[in-house]
Amino acid sequence: MTIVNNHSDALTLRGIEKRFGELVAVKRLSLSFRRGEVHALLGENGAGKSTLMNVAAGFLTPDEGEIEVGGQRLGFGSPRASLAAGIGMVHQHFRLVEKFTVAENLAVGADDVSSISTPRQLIERARLLAEKFDISVDPASPVWALSEGEKQRVEILRTMSRGARVLILDEPTAVLTPDEATRLCTNLRAMAAEGTTIIFISHKLNEVLSVADRISVMRHGSLLETRERSDSTVATLSKMMFAEHETGTNQLGHRQRDSGEEILIVSHLSADDDRGVPALDDVSFVVRQREIVGVVGVAGNGQKELEQLVTGDRRPQEGSVTIDARPIDGIRSAIKAGLAYIPEDRKGTGLVPSQSIWRNAILRNYLEQPVNRHGIIRGRHARSFASELVARVELSTSDTATLVHQLSGGNAQKLLAGRELEQRRRIVVAVNPTQGLDIKAAEAVRTSLSDACDNGLAILLISADLDEALGLADRILVLYEGRVVGEFTAHDADRDHIGMLMGGARQ
Amino acid sequence: MTIESPRPMLSNYAGLSRASRLRWRIERRAHPLNLGLFRFGAVFVGILLSLAAAPLFTSASAGTLYSSMWSGTLGTTTGFENVLTIAIPLILSGLAASIPYRLQLWNVGIDGQIYMGAWAATGISYHLASQRSFVIIPLMLLAAMVAGSVWILLPTLARVYLGVSEVITTFLMNFVALGWLMYWATGPWYAPSAAGGVFAIAIPTQADLGLLHLNNIVVDWGILIALGLPLAFWAANRYSRWGYEVTMIGASEKAGRYAGMNVKRTLIGTMLIGGALGGLAGALNLMGTNYQLTPGVTNNTGFNGLIIAVLAGANEIGVLMLGIVYSILLSAGDAIQVVGGSADMVFAVIGITLIFGTFGEAYARLHLVRTRTPGMSSTEPEVGP
Numbered sequence: 001m002t003i004v005n006n007h008s009d010a011l012t013l014r015g016i017e018k019r020f021g022e023l024v025a026v027k028r029l030s031l032s033f034r035r036g037e038v039h040a041l042l043g044e045n046g047a048g049k050s051t052l053m054n055v056a057a058g059f060l061t062p063d064e065g066e067i068e069v070g071g072q073r074l075g076f077g078s079p080r081a082s083l084a085a086g087i088g089m090v091h092q093h094f095r096l097v098e099k100f101t102v103a104e105n106l107a108v109g110a111d112d113v114s115s116i117s118t119p120r121q122l123i124e125r126a127r128l129l130a131e132k133f134d135i136s137v138d139p140a141s142p143v144w145a146l147s148e149g150e151k152q153r154v155e156i157l158r159t160m161s162r163g164a165r166v167l168i169l170d171e172p173t174a175v176l177t178p179d180e181a182t183r184l185c186t187n188l189r190a191m192a193a194e195g196t197t198i199i200f201i202s203h204k205l206n207e208v209l210s211v212a213d214r215i216s217v218m219r220h221g222s223l224l225e226t227r228e229r230s231d232s233t234v235a236t237l238s239k240m241m242f243a244e245h246e247t248g249t250n251q252l253g254h255r256q257r258d259s260g261e262e263i264l265i266v267s268h269l270s271a272d273d274d275r276g277v278p279a280l281d282d283v284s285f286v287v288r289q290r291e292i293v294g295v296v297g298v299a300g301n302g303q304k305e306l307e308q309l310v311t312g313d314r315r316p317q318e319g320s321v322t323i324d325a326r327p328i329d330g331i332r333s334a335i336k337a338g339l340a341y342i343p344e345d346r347k348g349t350g351l352v353p354s355q356s357i358w359r360n361a362i363l364r365n366y367l368e369q370p371v372n373r374h375g376i377i378r379g380r381h382a383r384s385f386a387s388e389l390v391a392r393v394e395l396s397t398s399d400t401a402t403l404v405h406q407l408s409g410g411n412a413q414k415l416l417a418g419r420e421l422e423q424r425r426r427i428v429v430a431v432n433p434t435q436g437l438d439i440k441a442a443e444a445v446r447t448s449l450s451d452a453c454d455n456g457l458a459i460l461l462i463s464a465d466l467d468e469a470l471g472l473a474d475r476i477l478v479l480y481e482g483r484v485v486g487e488f489t490a491h492d493a494d495r496d497h498i499g500m501l502m503g504g505a506r507q
Numbered sequence: 508m509t510i511e512s513p514r515p516m517l518s519n520y521a522g523l524s525r526a527s528r529l530r531w532r533i534e535r536r537a538h539p540l541n542l543g544l545f546r547f548g549a550v551f552v553g554i555l556l557s558l559a560a561a562p563l564f565t566s567a568s569a570g571t572l573y574s575s576m577w578s579g580t581l582g583t584t585t586g587f588e589n590v591l592t593i594a595i596p597l598i599l600s601g602l603a604a605s606i607p608y609r610l611q612l613w614n615v616g617i618d619g620q621i622y623m624g625a626w627a628a629t630g631i632s633y634h635l636a637s638q639r640s641f642v643i644i645p646l647m648l649l650a651a652m653v654a655g656s657v658w659i660l661l662p663t664l665a666r667v668y669l670g671v672s673e674v675i676t677t678f679l680m681n682f683v684a685l686g687w688l689m690y691w692a693t694g695p696w697y698a699p700s701a702a703g704g705v706f707a708i709a710i711p712t713q714a715d716l717g718l719l720h721l722n723n724i725v726v727d728w729g730i731l732i733a734l735g736l737p738l739a740f741w742a743a744n745r746y747s748r749w750g751y752e753v754t755m756i757g758a759s760e761k762a763g764r765y766a767g768m769n770v771k772r773t774l775i776g777t778m779l780i781g782g783a784l785g786g787l788a789g790a791l792n793l794m795g796t797n798y799q800l801t802p803g804v805t806n807n808t809g810f811n812g813l814i815i816a817v818l819a820g821a822n823e824i825g826v827l828m829l830g831i832v833y834s835i836l837l838s839a840g841d842a843i844q845v846v847g848g849s850a851d852m853v854f855a856v857i858g859i860t861l862i863f864g865t866f867g868e869a870y871a872r873l874h875l876v877r878t879r880t881p882g883m884s885s886t887e888p889e890v891g892p
Contacts, residue, residue, distance in 0.1 A: 313764070332767040341765070349761040355754065363766045366751055375748045406537075 010035045010197040011056065011087060011166050016065035018051050022438075025051040027221040028064070033166065038188055038198040040212035042205070044241060045299045045464055046435075048221040049201045050092075053168045056199075057089035058082030069166075088164030090155045092171045096143045102126060102154050103139040106161060129161045135187065148275070149180030156187075166197040173207060174300060177277055185211045203298050205234050205241075205503035217241060234505040235496075242466050242499035257474065260289030263458040264310065264427045269319035271305050279305040280482040282319070287427060292449070292459040294473030296466055298502050302482035303431075303462050310334075310429055310460065311341050323427055335364060338426030340457075342417055342433050346409075350416045353405035357395075360404050361386035361419055393418035393448075410441025417445055421452040428452065431462045446472060466502075470495065480504055533873050540871040542820060549867025550818060550829070553860040554836070561856075567846045579842020580835045584723055589838045590831070591726045592796060596621070597837075598733040598830035599788035600812020601819065602740060603655075607781040608821040609744070610757045610774055612666070616659060616677030617809030619684035620785025621792065622802075623658045624651030626688055628790040629696070629707060629800045632714040640713045647714060648790050655786020656779040658684060663778040667771050673778075681809070685802060692800050707800035716795040727795035732787070734827065741823035753777060785809070811837075814857060818864040833857065 012032040018025045026048045033039050041049045054060040056067060061077035068074065069085045079089075096105050103126035107113045113125070126139035135157045143151060152172060159167060169188075173181040188198050188211060202208050208215055209229060216226040217240045224240050264287040273279035280302045287293045297303055308314035310321055312334035321328045323337040334341075343349045351360050362371050362382045370381045386400040393414040396407070404412060413433070420428060430449060434442035449472065453459050463469045469476055476493055478486035478501040486501040488494070558576075562569035579586045600617045607614045614620075628647040635643045662676035689705060696707035716727040744750035752773050756763035763770045789804060797804050811833055819825030840853030 330767075331764065335767045343765065345761070348759055349765050352755055352758045352762045354758045359751070359755065363755065363762065366748070366766065372748055376746055377748055377751045379746070 008035050009033065010070070011199075012068040013052070013056060014066045014068065016052060016055055016062050016067075018048075018055055018060060018062045025221055026055070026062070029218075029221070029223050031216060031223055031226065033197050033199060034214075035165075035197055036192055036195045037213040038192045038200060038211055040200045040202055040208040040215045041218060042202060042208050042215055042237065042241065043218035044203060047218040049218050050170050051221075052218070053089060053170060053199060053201060056082070056166075057087050057168055059089070083159075083162050083164065086163060086165035087168070088159035088162060088166070089168040090152065090159055090170065090172065092174060094151050094155050096151060096154060098144040099142065101140055101142050102137050102146070105143055105154060106139075106158050110161065129157060133157055133160045134190065135160070147180070148175040149177065149184070152176070152180075152184070153187075160191075160196070164196070166199065167191070168199040168201070170201045171203070172200065173202070173204065175275075177275065181207070203241075203300075205237050205298075208237070209234065219243070234503045235500050238499040238503035238505070239496055242495065242502065257290045257454065259291035259474065260456070262286045262288050263324060264460060265322045265325075266310065267319055267322075269306075269309060269316050269321065271309055271314060271316045271318075273305055278317075278482060280309070280316075283479075283482070283484055284319075285477055285484065285487075287458040287460050289456055289458050290453055291475070292453050292461055292473045294461045294463060294469030294476045295479055296463060296469045296476060296498065296502060297479035299464055301479045303464075303479060305482075306479070307343075307429060307431055307462055311339060338424065340364075340420035340425040340428040342413075342420050342428065342430040344431040344435065346413055346416050347404065350420075351404050351412055353412075354403060356401050356403055357390060357397075357407075357415065358383045358386035358400040360415065361389050361400070364419065389415070389418055389422070392422075408441075410437050410444070413437060413441065413445055414448075417448050421448055421457065425457060427458040427460065429460045429462070432464055433461070434465070434468060466495065466498065470498075478502055530877070532876055534876050536872060536874050542868060542871050543822065543825065545867040545871035546818060546820060546864050547825070547828075547867075549863040549870075550832070550860045552867075553863030554832075554856060557856045557859045561848075561852060564852060565843070565848045567843070567848055571846045572843060572848060575842045575846045575848075576839040579845075580838045586838060586842070588724055588726055589841070590834050591724070591730050593837050594831050594834035595727075595729045595733040595795065596788040596792045596806075596808045597811055597815065597834050598737060598827055599784050599791065600808045601815035601826035601830050602736060602812075602823065603781045603784035603788065603809075604813045604816035605819060605821045605823065605826050606740065606784065607778050608816050609753050610777050612774065612778055612781075613674045613813075614659065614677055614778070614781040614785070615674055615809075615813060616662065616680045616684075616782075617785040617788070617812050618805045618807070619677075619681035619809075620655035620658050620782050621789035621805045621809060622681075622684040622688045623654040624786030624789030625793040625797075625800055625804045626684075626691060626789075627651050627654035627786070628714075628793055629691075629710055632710040633696070633708075636711045636713075638713070640717075643711075643714050644716070644794070647794065648787060651786040651790030652783035653786070655782040655784065655789070657782070658786070659778055659782030663775050663782075666778075667774050688800065688802060688804075692802075696800065698799065705801055709799040710793065714794055715798060716791070727791075729791040729795045732791065733830070736784070737823040737827040737830075744823065749773075749776075788812075811857065814861050818861065820868070 009032045014030050016026055016029050029052060041053065043049050051060065055062045058077060058079040058081060066073055069087065072085070074085050075081055097108065103119070103122040106126045106129060107117065107122050123139040126137065130137050130139070135153050137150065137153050137157055143154065146154070156167065172184060176184060188200070192198050200208070200212060209232060212229055214226055214228055215232055215237065217224045217237060219241065267284045269280055269283045270278065271280045283306065285293065295303060295306065305314060309316055312328045312331040323334070323339060326337045328334045328337060347353045362385060366372055366377060371378060371385060383400050387398070390398055390400060395414060396411050407415065417433065433449065434445050437445065449459060461469060461473055470493055474490050476488045476498065477484050478498055480501060486498065488498065562572050565572060580590055581587055603617045603620065604614050627650040631647045631650045632643060635646065658680060659677060662673045662680060665671035665676055666673040692705045692707040698706045698708040716729050718725050719728050719730065744753065752763065752768050755766065756768060756770055756773055760770055788808065792804050793800065815826055815829045815833060819829050836853050836856055840850040843852065844850050
């Protein structure tokens with residue numbers, strides 16, 4: 001891609017590369033943004049969108065490349081300098097002082113506020129700013145009393161009031177209710193019409209198509225293409241976003257199995273998320289013995305809630321979850337019914353990093369004989385149980401007193417998966433089980449899942465990685481806005497069609 | 508200071524010290540040194556250094572100062588008896604803080620629990636004044652533990668259900684307890700003999716704790732509780748289901764939930780145990796040392812207990828050992844007043860040990876490394892070909 005230095009470009013990124021250790025988050029990427037456009041940066045989770053924009057806004061220092069604003073080269077690694085040059089960013093997690101009022105938050109760090117100001121002056125200042133930028137906020141209200149949408153407006157107003165001419169928004173609709181999201185999009189269009197450049201990070205296709213002038217699609221740290229909205233459709237964008245990954249996890253070789261009795265039955269499940277917004281709507285499916293069912297979808301379409309409901313960590317508004325016909329009404333009852341669970345957050349939820357391997361090995365069965373008898377945790381039994389586990393999964397160490405944080409990510413996942421895929425379990429819920437692992441460790445985890453399935457377990461695989469789901473699963477369910485919008489078997493799975501459904505196309 | 512957490516402790520924020528190509532950075536050691544050793548070692552170094560400096564701050568000569576300290580603590584029978592007596596509430600207070608601390612919860616209300624424990628025990632003793640010791644003493648201890656638990660219940664519920672910081676609420680409850688005690692000790696229970704002081708009527712003599720005679724050392728048998736409980740809790744933490752749950756939840760609440768543990772119940776139960784131990788400390792102090800309800804029943808024991816718990820890293824054996832070390836220091840403080848020293852000096856020493864202990868722990872976990880600034884090639888000229 002060649003960059004023509006056009007005077008109408010508000011921001012130009014050239015050859016930006018950002019590495020975190022081994023991982024290359026952004027690969028020599030060049031991209032420019034025009035004055036007064038809404039430019040959407042689209043890509044799956046982990047595509048490098050946020051990293052790139054954090055570099056542009058000075059929150060991260062790139063390893064290579066340069067940033068140009070209005071023909072001037074910008075130094076790196078200073079959010080203040082970037083903001084002074086007119087580039088401001090609103091993060092997904094707001095950076096407001098909850099106990100301060102809106103007016104006070106707007107005044108923090110502002111250059112035009114005298115060090116002695118009365119609350120009344122600050123409120124007046126905030127009111128004028130709100131008027132100037134046409135963003136409605138309540139200056140006197142403390143931030144903790146605001147809704148997420150209101151907090152976001154305060155963030156936007158604060159960034160604009162510092163003179164931002166390029167406003168970067170990181171997944172701005174993720175925390176909003178549908179009404180708030182619509183309102184935000186209207187506001188953004190109005191701001192762009194006034195000459196502000198809006199960079200809108202998102203992984204939601206329909207939203208991007210409705211708000212953006214131009215759309216750049218990123219994948220694995222690279223820019224695939226920048227298109228005008230007029231020549232973009234859900235189909236073209238989703239094809240780019242979910243195109244086959246060249247390193248290919250799909251050569252796994254799908255195994256042929258004869259599935260058995262129904263183990264997990266999810267029927268007519270509806271549930272709200274933490275904001276009280278409906279997250280799942282009448283979801284029904286079954287997972288049989290010796291069967292892997294993959295749930296795919298763009299992040300934020302109900303996967304989290306589905307995971308919590310199946311593992312007993314959330315109550316449904318309607319419907320039910322049963323394992324072997326036993327209803328699941330809590331975490332304990334799910335464990336008792338034979339649920340194994342490999343959570344996405346392995347070092348923190350699935351494992352306790354500061355504790356020894358043996359204490360972690362018994363985390364899910366510490367109440368069972370022979371480890372526990374009459375309220376006594378019997379260290380000898382626990383350690384021998386752990387030793388067997390360590391030997392079975394071929395961990396790098398055989399010393400069960402080793403602390404888990406000393407294990408590599410791959411070894412930690414081996415320990416976690418090994419613990420869960422054993423113990424007379426009936427069904428496994430695995431969430432992004434290979435995320436962040438190197439190729440060899442990921443392969444080992446996939447093989448252990450496949451083997452466990454062959455040996456009679458039912459597996460529900462919730463994955464953000466379409467390749468992985470296609471490579472492992474016997475059946476694929478596509479989740480979009482809390483509904484199952486498509487179901488495919490391993491034979492008839494058409495990745496373009498799945499990609500379109502993930503992106504929200506009508507069937 | 509926290510119980511081992513996986514957070515990286517890097518301070519290499521990209522915006523800082525950009526001018527220099529070399530910079531210092533604090534990094535977590537891949538393999539921490541022996542935490543206990545460094546913490547205790549640093550505490551003892553702190554004590555030795557401050558004792559060496561002590562003569563500079565008094566009018567007494569170094570010789571008289573040290574000899575009075577020695578005879579007031581380990582050098583004489585009375586000194587040693589004093590050390591043991593002071594150790595009883597200190598060790599219990601240390602436990603009262605260290606057990607919730609394993610769950611990252613702070614019990615800053617031990618003084619209040621001591622007041623309430625002593626108050627409840629006093630009330631029981633008045634009502635059962637005609638009973639014999641074996642009836643009255645267990646009931647007093649029980650009442651004190653219940654009172655201590657009740658005193659921590661409200662802050663605990665506020666913390667668990669509403670997320671209100673227990674540091675503030677447990678602390679403020681101390682003053683409420685003091686007011687409550689003052690009311691009873693100057694009002695309904697006021698002792699005519701107090702002559703204007705704040706003292707309640709003495710508890711009946713059957714409520715006094717019996718004395719143990721070990722050779723020629725005499726100390727009330729509260730010492731057995733103070734020596735036994737740390738061992739019992741140490742064992743419970745290592746071997747019981749409760750101990751396992753506390754260990755795992757303390758290290759990660761999310762993992763505790765994941766394992767199907769009842770996190771809230773564990774948090775509440777453990778706080779209540781902390782409160783009960785505070786109440787017990789109050790009863791033992793009342794029944795073994797003071798014999799009448801007075802604000803002097805705490806003597807700052809609660810805060811010293813908190814320091815002990817922090818320095819011991821919530822290890823019960825460490826609490827036991829440091830409890831004895833601190834009671835030696837406090838006894839030495841009493842002793843030097845006779846030769847014109849100030850007892851406040853001991854509080855300075857205690858403060859210094861806290862600073863040393865904290866640094867000792869930090870040294871065991873962290874180290875300074877000098878690194879080259881990475882990734883500046885694009886803003887600074889390339890060196891070499």
